[in-house]
Amino acid sequence: MKDKVTHSEKEWREKLSLKRFHILREKGTEQAFSGEFWNHFKLGHYRCAGCETILFSSDTKFESNCGWPSFSNSLDDVIDEKSDTSHEMNRTEVLCKKCGGHLGHVFEDGPKEMGGLRYCINSLSLKFEDK
Numbered sequence: 001m002k003d004k005v006t007h008s009e010k011e012w013r014e015k016l017s018l019k020r021f022h023i024l025r026e027k028g029t030e031q032a033f034s035g036e037f038w039n040h041f042k043l044g045h046y047r048c049a050g051c052e053t054i055l056f057s058s059d060t061k062f063e064s065n066c067g068w069p070s071f072s073n074s075l076d077d078v079i080d081e082k083s084d085t086s087h088e089m090n091r092t093e094v095l096c097k098k099c100g101g102h103l104g105h106v107f108e109d110g111p112k113e114m115g116g117l118r119y120c121i122n123s124l125s126l127k128f129e130d131k
């Protein structure tokens, strides 16, 4: 992984919309079925809305009916995973490796034939790009 992207809180606030700032920098969660990509299945890739790094490919996207875009895997070496015990749950948080932005969580209830993982990601953390 190349150089990390770092900004002060003030710089992030200037760079991101209020909603994106809340998700990416304050570990917020968008409402289920509210985002742009939970029901979006075009071919292409998804970049981090904070630093533009390509994080996910439509090749790994699947319909989970959970209300958030779900992927069976990320691209190589672009994601950090961290234990998250907030809200009295035991979850694994998923962050952009380059800018530290909060993306969502990874669960072990994904489709078996795709490896069994479900990266459950906020649409607001992502930007889509057509192939």
Ligand code: FE
Pocket (backbone or CB within 6 Å): 048, 049, 050, 051, 052, 053, 096, 097, 098, 099, 100, 101
């Ligand atoms: Fe990023």
